[in-house]
Amino acid sequence: MLSTTANKEAVENFSEQLEVKGRSLWDDARRRFFNNRAALTSLVILGFITLFVFAGPMLSQFAFDEVDWGAMHAAPSVASGHFFGTDSLGRDLFVRTAMGGRISLMVGVMGALVAVLIGTLYGATAGFVGGRTDRVMMRTLEILYSFPFMFFVILLVTFFGRNILLIFIAIGAVSWLDMARIVRGQTLSIKGKEFVEAATVYGVSKWAMITRHIVPNVLGIVAVYATLLVPQMILFESFLSFLGLGVQEPMTSWGSLLNEGAQTMEIALWQLIVPAVFMVTTLFCFNFIGDGLRDALDPKDR
């Protein structure tokens, strides 16, 4: 067997034919996610809800703050144009549900985004630096954990007044604790993995190590918890609205619609049911998508 040039070429040609198109971690995850029927359905429904929330008001002849004393507590009907009925001031519930949805979805995403940003940075720093820094940071976290959540909310509302967006940035800023813990744990376990060792042996720079090996592996978990944080934020907004600390009239959110609806449910049940259906469906969807993402991204559950 002489390794002639011709031989070599033949072998190389053969090996090129053998080569299978590689699948990255993300390709794998995407395939698994799209095979999950519950998650996929949720994604589609969520798409429709988003579409409704933004395009809905254009389909109606009424404005969201248009008071009509002649049509108070009107039941849902297609003929009158009030598809979902009206509220106690005769305002069209179809448009108000859409407008409320904008606020609810927006604060949900905003709050989750802020929480994820702070939590990931904090957790990754603690996990990556380790040692004393890690201990101090985790101890701080523990102290923050022992504060009643209500205390923060009350303080924030007194400091920021009732600017809903500011409140949500602030609430996001205090709900990052779980995120930080999760990311730290993940970073720690990745730091000890063989492939990081291998990369170190290979002489990969610290920067490349973080961007190429640590971050992509943490991102999965981050994505999952970000998805699960959104419904929490939406619920939180509705809780604030229930306390009367939410958005200001005539602007509305699903939470404040629910709150109003709960007060009039004996005479006008649809005022509770319509926003409840929208909000609960949305929360369901986010939870299913979150679960789907977790199944897709968590190699342990395969």
Added chain:
Amino acid sequence: MLRFIAKRVLEAIPTLFILITVSFFLMRFAPGNPFSAEIAMTPEVMANIEAKYGFDKPVHEQYFSYLGGLLQGDLGPSFKYKDFTVNELVAQAFPVSLKIGLLAFIVAVTFGVTFGTIAALRQNTWLDYTIMTGAMAGVVIPSFVLAPLLVLIFAIGLDWLPAGGWHNGATPYVVLPVIGMSLYYIASISRIMRGSMIEVLNANFIRTAKSKGLSTPYIIVRHALRPAILPVLSYLGPALVGIITGSVVIETIFGLPGIGQLFVNGALNRDYSMVLGLTILVGALTITFNAIVDILYAVVDPKIRYA
């Protein structure tokens, strides 16, 4: 073991101290005070009132006198309810929240653990799907939608139970609040329980137990339950505090005079001594229960050994 318990308790003290300090100063620097909202007062009257509550002294002096009172278990006077101390108000409200909370806690743990275990045993059958859909619904439906619906159905529609009120905790008045309060926790616990139970059921020692020919109920109770309940345990510590200190929503809807109401009213009235006192109370409870959960963990989980 004793050393671990002592260490865990000692660790809790500085945490509590920082909690008190931080919340004290945050409250002092919050804008407005309970008196500024009232009818315009002459500066002299205002100064008198401020002197009565010690606001004329420097902040650090106020802090130390508050700390001194706290050591004797005194949370100070309420700023809003002029003739009451925070202690008296809390003493009135706490039993209400405690009764509802403990009952809801027992209900939640019993049903949550049972449902979670059943779902895990019948994994991927219609029973599992039904339980898990129910659990998901329990997590996402806000309590202020659920509670009015409960009232609408059981109080107004069927007229089985009263719609609200406390009446010194007479049984019919307690049922609906406890249900309204526990549903969320039943849902959360059964989700956690199902996950960990499935993991445990796949473990080798369960296979061994099965091959020994032990019956399923025996395996569950004797072998699987203890390891499977660990994740639930760590969830229960903070959850118990949340349940006992009362849900504002449930208390508002059912008209119960509990802790949650005090908290919110205190905040809306800018009754800062009330908010501060409750924050410290809840914080102290949280720290205590977290320590208890850690210690329980060590008792239940033989894998954890402490130096």
